[in-house]
Every structure is written in C-alpha cells, then in structure tokens.
Amino acid sequence: MxxxxxxxxxxxxxxxxxxxxxxxxxxxxxxxxxxxxxxxxxxxxxxxxxxxxxxxxxxxxxxxxxxxxxxxxxxxxxxxxxxxxxxxxxxxxxxxxxxxxxxxxxxxxxxxxxxxxxxxxxxxxxxxxxxxxxxxxxxxxxxxxxxxxxxxxxxxxxxxxxxxxxxxxxxxxxxxxxxxxxxxxxxxxxxxxxxxxxxxxxxxxxxxxxxxxxxxxxxxxxxxxxxxRPANLFVADFIGESNKLSGRIEAVDDQEVSVRLSDGALVRARKANCTQVGQPTTVSVRPEKLTFTDRLGNAGNQVRARFLTSHYVGEYIRYHFATADGTELVVKNMNDSSAPRLEPQQEISLAWLPQDSQALDRPEAPTPS
Amino acid sequence: MPARGALLHSLTAQEAGQAARARRRKRLTALLFVLPLLLFILLAFVAPIASMLWRSVHHPTVSELIPRTIAELQRWDEHGLPDEASLAVFAEELHALARKRQSGRLAEELNRAFSGMSSVVKSSARQLGRLQPEQLATDGVPTLLKAHRNWSRSEVWYAIKRAGMTYTYDYYLTALDLERHPDEGIRPRDTQIYLKLYSKTLTLALIITLLCALLGYPLSYYLASLPENRANLLLVLVLLPFWTSLLVRTTAWIALLQTNGVINSTLLASGLLDEPLEMLYTSFATVVAMTHILLPFMVLPLYSVMRGIDPSYLRAALSLGDRPLPAFARIYFPMTLPGLSAGALLVFIISVGYYITPALVGGTDGQMISNLIAFHMQSSNNWELAAALGSLLLALILLLYWVYDRFVGASNIKLG
The missing domain is CATH 3.40.50.300 (P-loop containing nucleotide triphosphate hydrolases)
Known part of the structure; x- marks a missing residue:
C-alpha cells in the first residue's frame, strides 16, 4: 500500500x-x-x-x-x-x-x-x-x-x-x-x-x-x-483523553526534552512541537499510561497529587486527582487486584515513563509556525 | 370475550375491564373534540349535497298540481290523444287551478317540459276559469281543445305525462343532451348544449392545470434551492394573491385585458398592433385569470415536497455517472411527483367547478359548466336541472379521482 x-x-x-x-x-x-x-x-x-x-x-x-x-x-x-x-x-x-x-x-x-x-x-x-x-x-x-x-x-x-x-x-x-x-x-x-x-x-x-x-x-x-505520538495539543486532546501538565522547557536533546512543571517537579517527555529552551509547554500523558508509583518504581517521571474521587466503569476504574496547582489528572486502572483503595484527600505520587508523554504546545502561547 | 382471553391471560377480568373502559373513555374524549366540526360538516356539506342529489331525481310539483290527470295519463298508450275522460279530468283540474289562481305554477312547470306551453296554459286556464262548474262536464273538453291547438298534439300530452312523474331521471337526460321519445326511446337532442360545455370545462381545466404546472414547477424548484428564510420571504409573495379579494384580482384582470386596457394600449402605442386584441370575454381571459388565481395551489405542495428532497439524491446520481439532465429526469422528477400530482389534482378539481372568474371575464366563450348551473339556479329557476348538472359534475370529479387513484395512487398525494 x-x-x-x-x-x-x-x-x-x-x-x-x-x-x-x-x-x-x-x-x-x-x-x-x-x-x-x-x-x-x-x-x-x-x-x-x-x-x-x-x-x-x-x-x-x-x-x-x-x-x-x-x-x-x-x-x-x-x-x-x-x-x-x-x-x-x-x-x-x-x-x-x-x-x-x-x-x-x-x-x-x-x-x-x-x-x-x-x-x-x-x-x-x-x-x-x-x-x-x-x-x-x-x-x-x-x-x-x-x-x-x-x-x-x-x-x-x-x-x-x-x-x-x-x-x-x-x-x-x-x-x-x-x-x-x-x-x-x-x-x-x-x-x-x-x-x-x-x-x-x-x-x-x-x-x-x-x-x-x-x-x-x-x-x-x-x-x-x-x-x-500526537503532533500537537489539539490532536492529543481530540483523539482519546489526555492529562495535561503545563511547564517550561529546561533542556533539549535528540529524542526528549526536560520540562520544569509549574509545581516544581522536573520531568522528561518525548520531543514534539515544542523544542526551544524556555518555551512554555504542555506535557500530555494518556490516562492509561499514568500509574501509581509503586508499580513503576523510580524508572519514570513522578508528580504528587491529591486523590479526589473514583468512578467505577466496569472493566476499568477512573481515578481523579488534583496536583498542587489544581491541574486535574485522570488515571485509568484495570479493574483487577492492582486497583488500589484510596482515601479522599490522600496525597500520593503518580508516575509515567518519559516515552509515554510528549511536550506539546500550550494554548496561551501558540507555537510559531 | 373468550377469544381475547388467551391474549389477556396475564390480566384478571377486572383489569381487562378497566383497560377497556379507559380505552373507551379516551375514544369518547377524542370524539367530543371533533364533534362540533363533524356536525358542521354534516349540516354544511353532507346535507346540501344529499339534498342536491335528491332534488335531481325527485320532482313532485306537477303531480301535486294535477294529480288526477297524471293518474289518468297512466292508462294512455302515448299515441294519439288521451281519451275523452282524461281530457275532462284535466279540464276540471285546470279549471280548479284557475279559480285558485295557481295556474301560473303549472304554466311554468309545463313550459319547462315543452317550450311555449306557458302562454298556452295561462290562456286556456283563463278561458276555462270563465266557465261555471256545472258547464265543465259538457263544455270543458271542447273549450280546452279550442283554446289552443297544442292540446290536440300527442307530444304535449307525452311531455305532461313525463313531467308528472314524481321520480324521474329526465333531468339527467337533459343534462346529457338526451331526450325521451315515445317511439324511439332515448335519443340525442337537436341542440347540444351541456356535453359541449362539459368538454369545454374539462379542456379549460386541463389547460389551466398544465399552465400552473409549467409555471409552478421551476418556481418551486428555485424556492426549494434557496435558504429557508429567503424562501419563506418569496413564498409570501406567492401567497399574496390569496390575501387579496378574489373579486379585486379578477377585476384587475378586466382592467388589464379589456379593449382599451393596459395591455392593448401598450401594444398599440408601441406599434406592435394596428388594432386592439379581443382578449376580455374570451376563454383566453378565463385561462389567464384562473391560472393566476390557482397558481399557489400548485406551488405550495410542490415546494413542500421539493424542500424535503435531500440534495444528496441528485449528487448520488451524478456520482454514479449520470449527467445532470437525465439525472434530474430519472431521479429528481419522479421524487417530486407526489407534490406535482397533488397540485395538479387540486388545481384541476378547483377549476372544473370554478364560477366567479369565468362569469366575470369569460364572456360567452369562456363560460364553464358551473356558470350554467348558476344560471339554472338563479335565472331559469330550474333547480332540478341545476341539481342534475351538479351531480354529474360531482360524479365526473369522483371518476377522475378514481382514475387517478388507479394509475398514480391516492396515497402518493402529498399536500404538505
């Protein structure tokens, strides 16, 4: 073809x-x-x-x-x-x-x-x-x-x-x-x-x-x-669901960029349409790629978040969290023995692998094209 | 209801009864809502039509005026003169009518059956009325026969006998230009009036319908292709004739079409014509004015049907390889047929029975059957003939509708 x-x-x-x-x-x-x-x-x-x-x-x-x-x-x-x-x-x-x-x-x-x-x-x-x-x-x-x-x-x-x-x-x-x-x-x-x-x-x-x-x-x-690997924020948003963390690019290399999130955490993400150091960016992660820390160990990015509520969907469970600056995060976890029980307002770490996230444009500051 | 019992096996008899009662109540409420309209239709539509149909076959006047004569005439073999006794009975009854000053009614009735009889009956009644009752037995018949030679003609007596029938189809014969002769049975009349008029009425209605379709189809197509708000605006213009008085519109046509009217003076002034065209009081005027008046009846159903046709049908035909014109003919046109036939049926039926416009602009040439019906109702006072003509018109329209249903299917009609 x-x-x-x-x-x-x-x-x-x-x-x-x-x-x-x-x-x-x-x-x-x-x-x-x-x-x-x-x-x-x-x-x-x-x-x-x-x-x-x-x-x-x-x-x-x-x-x-x-x-x-x-x-x-x-x-x-x-x-x-x-x-x-x-x-x-x-x-x-x-x-x-x-x-x-x-x-x-x-x-x-x-x-x-x-x-x-x-x-x-x-x-x-x-x-x-x-x-x-x-x-x-x-x-x-x-x-x-x-x-x-x-x-x-x-x-x-x-x-x-x-x-x-x-x-x-x-x-x-x-x-x-x-x-x-x-x-x-x-x-x-x-x-x-x-x-x-x-x-x-x-x-x-x-x-x-x-x-x-x-x-x-x-x-x-x-x-x-x-x-x-959505090319920009619109695609990431339009196709499927994504968690969006805003930050600024700190360093750029071949495949990945380092991003300082607004709550201070430093994470790595795949290079997409944001490649200039200092540029504002949105790190996008799919809800099913985001997971609880104890399952990834220290291999990936981490962010602290407060548990809000969970929705029982059947084959999976949706967990809703909020970071310190109020960004809402969603985690989709299979409905199996790994599904944790969380208390409201309980603070835990969420983690994901750098290759599962990309640094995309931020709507307030559109990338020059 | 044992048969229903199987269906309702899960319901108890009490529940079933309740459900049935609820249904009856619902039906009764629905009936109450339409009851006023139903009564109105019954009084204003069904009853008059029924009385018209009845009147066209029921005609008791003559047999009420001269009952004994009519009874006597039953014995008569319809050849030569009725026998002396019958003539004597008639002379007696005419004498009685003359004394009661009711011979005028009989004169009118018999004149309708045999033209020229009005004066004959009146003068004979006068002469018989001068006789004393005891003279009647001897002088009645001679006075009668002397009064006018018509009384010696067997055709006259035949006409009186026919007119004396309480139930008669003679008016239908007249309406179909036929008459009954004692020897030859039913035969065509010498002067053909009504059949010609029926065929002219149908021809004019057909022409008007065709013109409405030719003018209305492209207009509706254009309207249907416009955005809704613009189309609604233009539709108001189409409907504008509806909101103007029929009389005003027709009079406007008179102003336009008359010999010194707008069209003629324009054509004369521009040098296209040497002398004015004769347009008013012709069937041309009837056709033009009625096409104008009936056009909305064509446009409205056509437009609403076309509005409902998704543009993707024509696009599909094009994408399948058909050229625009054949695609229009093979795909779009058949889809508009329900609207077209509804419009055509409306226009045709309305124009077959139209009265006021042909009466005002049609002259003698542009008259239609309804004008003659009106004439018999208002001028000649022959209601029975008017009723027969009207019933035939009704039958004609029902026949056309049946033919239409047979070949097109009435369920295909879409009025909106």
Whole structure:
C-alpha cells in the first residue's frame, strides 16, 4: 500500500464559500492506491468540504486535485468515476434495490445480462439477495447502508468516498458495519476516503487518519502514531483523553526534552512541537499510561497529587486527582487486584515513563509556525 | 370475550375491564373534540349535497298540481290523444287551478317540459276559469281543445305525462343532451348544449392545470434551492394573491385585458398592433385569470415536497455517472411527483367547478359548466336541472379521482 506512487493527490487546496474566510486552508495529502484514509475532525473543520471537492460537488478555490496524475478539478462529477456513500444513504426511493444497484451500470450502457450478473454478485457480497425487489423504504437502517455501499462499489470506481456513512446507525450496528466496510475494503481493494467525527471509528478502520481543525490538517498518520505520538495539543486532546501538565522547557536533546512543571517537579517527555529552551509547554500523558508509583518504581517521571474521587466503569476504574496547582489528572486502572483503595484527600505520587508523554504546545502561547 | 382471553391471560377480568373502559373513555374524549366540526360538516356539506342529489331525481310539483290527470295519463298508450275522460279530468283540474289562481305554477312547470306551453296554459286556464262548474262536464273538453291547438298534439300530452312523474331521471337526460321519445326511446337532442360545455370545462381545466404546472414547477424548484428564510420571504409573495379579494384580482384582470386596457394600449402605442386584441370575454381571459388565481395551489405542495428532497439524491446520481439532465429526469422528477400530482389534482378539481372568474371575464366563450348551473339556479329557476348538472359534475370529479387513484395512487398525494 504505502510506498506506491501517490494515486490521489491534494496539492495546496484552498476553499472559500464567502470569498472572505477560508474553510480549507492549504490542504495537502497523498493517498496510495488501496489505502483507507480517514478525514477526522470536529464539525465545521473542513473535512466534508474536502470530500465534496474531490467528488466534484464543490469547486476548488485554488490548488490542484490529481487522480492518477490527472488534474480532476475541471472534470464534472459524473465523469470522475468516484463512488460515494452518503450519510442519509441517498437510495432512490422510487426504485427497488435491484434497480438502485443497476442504475450506474445502465448509465454505462452495459448489456443487460452483465448488469444482472453484477447486481447479483454485489447483492451476495452485502448479503441482501432476498431483498432485491424491495424498495429502500422497506429496509432497516443497516440494510440500507449495505445497499448504499454496494451501489457505490458496483461500477468499480477508482475511489470510494464515505461521508459519515454510519452516523445514522445505533452503536451496535455501527460496529457491525465498520467490520463490514473493512471486510469489503480488504476483499476488493478499492481506495477509501472516509469522513467521520467519531474517533473510535477512525482509529479502528483507517490505514491513516488526517486530523482536521479549522481548515488545516493537524496531523496525518497511522492510528497508533496519532494516538501514541500526537503532533500537537489539539490532536492529543481530540483523539482519546489526555492529562495535561503545563511547564517550561529546561533542556533539549535528540529524542526528549526536560520540562520544569509549574509545581516544581522536573520531568522528561518525548520531543514534539515544542523544542526551544524556555518555551512554555504542555506535557500530555494518556490516562492509561499514568500509574501509581509503586508499580513503576523510580524508572519514570513522578508528580504528587491529591486523590479526589473514583468512578467505577466496569472493566476499568477512573481515578481523579488534583496536583498542587489544581491541574486535574485522570488515571485509568484495570479493574483487577492492582486497583488500589484510596482515601479522599490522600496525597500520593503518580508516575509515567518519559516515552509515554510528549511536550506539546500550550494554548496561551501558540507555537510559531 | 373468550377469544381475547388467551391474549389477556396475564390480566384478571377486572383489569381487562378497566383497560377497556379507559380505552373507551379516551375514544369518547377524542370524539367530543371533533364533534362540533363533524356536525358542521354534516349540516354544511353532507346535507346540501344529499339534498342536491335528491332534488335531481325527485320532482313532485306537477303531480301535486294535477294529480288526477297524471293518474289518468297512466292508462294512455302515448299515441294519439288521451281519451275523452282524461281530457275532462284535466279540464276540471285546470279549471280548479284557475279559480285558485295557481295556474301560473303549472304554466311554468309545463313550459319547462315543452317550450311555449306557458302562454298556452295561462290562456286556456283563463278561458276555462270563465266557465261555471256545472258547464265543465259538457263544455270543458271542447273549450280546452279550442283554446289552443297544442292540446290536440300527442307530444304535449307525452311531455305532461313525463313531467308528472314524481321520480324521474329526465333531468339527467337533459343534462346529457338526451331526450325521451315515445317511439324511439332515448335519443340525442337537436341542440347540444351541456356535453359541449362539459368538454369545454374539462379542456379549460386541463389547460389551466398544465399552465400552473409549467409555471409552478421551476418556481418551486428555485424556492426549494434557496435558504429557508429567503424562501419563506418569496413564498409570501406567492401567497399574496390569496390575501387579496378574489373579486379585486379578477377585476384587475378586466382592467388589464379589456379593449382599451393596459395591455392593448401598450401594444398599440408601441406599434406592435394596428388594432386592439379581443382578449376580455374570451376563454383566453378565463385561462389567464384562473391560472393566476390557482397558481399557489400548485406551488405550495410542490415546494413542500421539493424542500424535503435531500440534495444528496441528485449528487448520488451524478456520482454514479449520470449527467445532470437525465439525472434530474430519472431521479429528481419522479421524487417530486407526489407534490406535482397533488397540485395538479387540486388545481384541476378547483377549476372544473370554478364560477366567479369565468362569469366575470369569460364572456360567452369562456363560460364553464358551473356558470350554467348558476344560471339554472338563479335565472331559469330550474333547480332540478341545476341539481342534475351538479351531480354529474360531482360524479365526473369522483371518476377522475378514481382514475387517478388507479394509475398514480391516492396515497402518493402529498399536500404538505
């Protein structure tokens, strides 16, 4: 997958609707053939706009979009050969499932026999053989979603776009459909650009995730990199949960930096987008990486904190602490024999390994970029 | 209820009774809410229509005025003159009516059955009225036959016999331009009035509906593509005609269309025309004015249906490779059909029964069936014929609705 010559390229793409503010500011992305890329971000961050520009429903204010090296910005949507799955499915209500699936093939003037065979094949692929002659209104949400998927795939498009396709489904069905989409992706090998604001969905499905905020890609990386080594505070905050300790950089070396926290403790963290000595920084640690001292010994960073309360979640327990300067810290501990019993206001040390934390920007003092 | 017992096996009889009582109470409350409306509809809608239908077949006036004559005529074989005895009975009854000064009513009724009979009945009644009752037996019949030669015509007696039937479908025959002849049975009338008018009414309604659709569809499409607040503002403009008096709007059309009106003077002044166009008092005027008045009935259901169509349907069609125009025809247009058919049905049905606009701007050429119904109600006082014409109109509309339901499906209608 990766390493191929870029199949789809966004080059310095910008988009404005009102000719004053940019909704997408300088979007660059290279996608290999067969890759599953997710555009993730809060609503209004520009991710759907990027998808619409690729599909051809929105024009590009400036920049280029290339598919297979060919400029597509001036090609109308019906000639781009891009499949699309819409959030509300957009199945044609006056056509049966079979007619819906046959629609793109009929437009391409394929012989009737070939169309029938293809429709049957794809109906089997999404396990809806028995529903061919029903109308979309007679199907459940998950079934409609599968039809929409099959319809977007049946004409063998170069790229399949999915705009929050699972947004209208309940949690259990959503997980089932995630699995289904992944299965089809692996089976058929198409290229996917997937838009969602659900980070779990993005993490479980994607090869790479591009995190959007305010029209800019904050970081584009495989899920584990995004989670373990967020490039900035927004990503650390948006993906999963993180504990944020503010401090100032005291020393910098190859991989790590030393940070003097505001309560005086000196800790080490992985080098990220804060690399100048004296710069204000936020040390970010995931709640499951933060632990009680007696389990790490003296190998890692330590900070003193006061126990506030704990929440019983089932498979794990959430402990809430506050440091001397009032920063709240959360520890997630598996619900096993290691789970400690703490008294309210009890002061203990919390510890983590330097490689499990990074020195990121601090919102009061944005890093120059 | 033993059959329900199985379903309610977990409920005791008392609980089941309580549940049933609660349900009954709920239904009763709901009924109470709609009761005033129900009564109103019954009085203002169902009852008048029922009385109209009744009146179109029930006509007792003649048989009440001359009951014995009508009874006598039952024996008559409809050829030649009725026998002496029957004529004598008629002379007696006419004499009695003349004395009671009620011969005018009979004259009016018989004139409707056989034109020209009004004066005949009146003068004969006068002549018979001068006779003394004891003279009637001997001089009644000769006086009658001498009074007018019409009394010697079998067609007249046939018409009287038909008019004397309490229950009759003759008005429907008239409304369909048919008549009954003693030898030939039911045959077309010499002058065709109503069938022509029905077909003209349907043609005009069809033209108006088509025009409304042609004008309303692009407008609704444009409105549906606008942001909600702008669309609402423009929708007010569409609805503006609703808030102006119908009479004012129609009169405005008169001002526009008349020979010295705005349009003609503009065209004349600009040199496009040498002499004014004859527009007012034509079916053209009826079509234009009614299209204007009925346009909102097309736009509103269309707009609300189009508003509900997500833009992603058309986008999906494009992304699947369809070009914009075919995609519009194959995807968008079928999805707007519920609104289009609702609008078309509304406009068509309203215009089939429209009265005031054709009456004001249509002249003789632009008259529709309702104008003739009104004429029979108000001028010729032939309520029975008006009722028959109205019932046929009602049947026609029901038939159209049935055809529509058959081919499109009434459940597809979306009014909003």
């Amino acid at each position: 990766a390493g191929d010559k870029a199949f789809l390229q966004f080059i310095q793409v910008k988009k404005t609707y009102d000719h004053r503010t940019l909704v997408v500011k300088d979007f660059n992305l290279e996608v290999a053939k067969g890759e599953f890329i997710t555009l993730l971000g809060p609503s209004g961050s520009g991710k759907t706009t990027c998808l619409m520009m690729l599909a051809g429903f929105e024009d590009v204010t400036s920049g280029e979009i290339l598919i297979n090296g060919r400029q597509v910005t001036s090609i109308p949507p019906y000639e781009r050969n891009i499949g699309m799955v819409f959030q509300q499915y957009a199945l044609f209500p006056h056509m049966t499932i079979r007619e819906n699936l046959a629609y793109p093939l009929k437009i391409r003037k394929q012989p009737r026999q070939a169309i029938n065979a293809k429709v049957n094949e794809y109906l089997a692929l999404v396990e809806l053989q028995d529903f061919a002659n029903r109308y979309p209104g007679q199907l459940s949400g998950g079934q409609r979603q599968r039809v929409a998927l099959a319809r977007a795939l049946i004409f063998a498009p170069d790229i399949v776009l999915m705009d929050e396709p699972l947004g209208a489904l309940d949690k259990k069905l959503r997980e089932q459909m995630q699995f289904e989409i992944k299965r089809l992706h692996e089976q058929l090998g198409f290229t996917v650009i997937y838009v969602t604001h659900d980070q779990t969905e993005a993490l479980t499905m994607s090869d790479r995730i591009a995190v959007f905020n305010q029209g800019i890609v904050q970081q584009c990386a495989p899920p584990h990199v995004l989670y373990e």
